[in-house]
Amino acid sequence: MKIAVEGLHKAFESRIRLGIMSALLVNDTLDFNSLKELLDITDGNLASHIKALEKEEFIGIEKSFVGKKPNTRYYITKEGRNAFNEHLKALENIIKSGRLS
Amino acid sequence: MKEEKEYIKDLSDIREMMERSSRFLSLSGLAGVLSGIYAIAGAFIAYSVFGFNPDSIDYIPSGADNHDTDVVNVILVAISILVLALATVVFLSGRNASKRGEKLWNNSSRRLLANMSVPLATGGILIIIFIFKNLVGLVAPVSLIFYGLALFGAGRLTLSEVRYLGITQIILGVAGFIFIPYSLVIWVLGFGFVNIVYGIYMHYKYEK
Numbered sequence: 453m454k455i456a457v458e459g460l461h462k463a464f465e466s467r468i469r470l471g472i473m474s475a476l477l478v479n480d481t482l483d484f485n486s487l488k489e490l491l492d493i494t495d496g497n498l499a500s501h502i503k504a505l506e507k508e509e510f511i512g513i514e515k516s517f518v519g520k521k522p523n524t525r526y527y528i529t530k531e532g533r534n535a536f537n538e539h540l541k542a543l544e545n546i547i548k549s550g551r552l553s
Numbered sequence: 554m555k556e557e558k559e560y561i562k563d564l565s566d567i568r569e570m571m572e573r574s575s576r577f578l579s580l581s582g583l584a585g586v587l588s589g590i591y592a593i594a595g596a597f598i599a600y601s602v603f604g605f606n607p608d609s610i611d612y613i614p615s616g617a618d619n620h621d622t623d624v625v626n627v628i629l630v631a632i633s634i635l636v637l638a639l640a641t642v643v644f645l646s647g648r649n650a651s652k653r654g655e656k657l658w659n660n661s662s663r664r665l666l667a668n669m670s671v672p673l674a675t676g677g678i679l680i681i682i683f684i685f686k687n688l689v690g691l692v693a694p695v696s697l698i699f700y701g702l703a704l705f706g707a708g709r710l711t712l713s714e715v716r717y718l719g720i721t722q723i724i725l726g727v728a729g730f731i732f733i734p735y736s737l738v739i740w741v742l743g744f745g746f747v748n749i750v751y752g753i754y755m756h757y758k759y760e761k
Contacts, residue, residue, distance in 0.1 A: 467566060474567045474570035474574070475574035483660075489659060490573065
């Protein structure tokens with residue numbers, strides 16, 4: 453795992469990936485289009501960020517069919533949840549220590 | 554390393570995304586106000602035109618041989634109000650959603666609807682049963698209670714004030730059971746005035 457300064461995770465440096473993780477943290481699953489709408493980005497852009505998070509095994513994929521249409525839904529994995537929570541804690545710590553100094 | 558400002562922005566973005574992705578925030582307060590007005594108008598029509606005043610549990614509209622038609626008319630008025638109110642909520646919330654650059658029919662509105670449909674359908678079925686069993690006096694308080702339960706559950710999935718709106722309706726519904734002779738007045742208070750007051754509050758808080 454790549455850990456950047458002060459416990460911040462490299463994978464969450466991009467704001468879009470932060471957005472994906474935040475949305476998946478509070479929703480059991482979300483499909484591609486819901487994520488696209490929430491983040492307001494292009495298909496290609498979203499797909500590449502999803503791939504990156506998938507590679508870290510922070511999010512998982514659930515494939516099913518709605519009628520005849522394939523439906524891909526994403527969910528946050530246990531590792532993803534832990535890593536993201538740690539990232540959040542690190543963010544809070546940085547801000548707190550910044551205020552003190 | 555990023556600036557501290559950027560980390561603060563990160564955190565506020567995260568918080569905002571959690572809110573936006575899990576709650577339907579385009580619910581229209583104005584629609585609440587209008588629905589309240591429809592409810593008052595409907596109750597007024599039912600009372601003054603069709604002589605509807607359910608003051609006992611086994612209430613049967615008095616002073617008319619054709620009391621069945623009166624109850625049918627009141628049911629028609631009630632269904633019209635319901636359809637009109639739903640249409641208003643959908644239309645005005647849809648307008649709010651497009652102003653915010655969102656779709657009305659999205660993940661959070663679907664979840665909201667699915668959650669509310671269970672208590673609302675249960676209440677609706679009970680109301681139909683009560684009407685068939687000639688327990689018309691129970692219809693008004695039961696509708697308040699199940700509307701309140703639906704709103705209470707919805708508080709997590711839309712604007713959080715909806716939770717308190719739900720509690721208010723539940724309390725009024727229980728009061729309606731205790732004071733059956735005043736159940737229509739209490740119904741007007743709940744579906745009418747309380748909806749209007751909350752609607753105005755939410756309109757000024759979120760739609761201005």
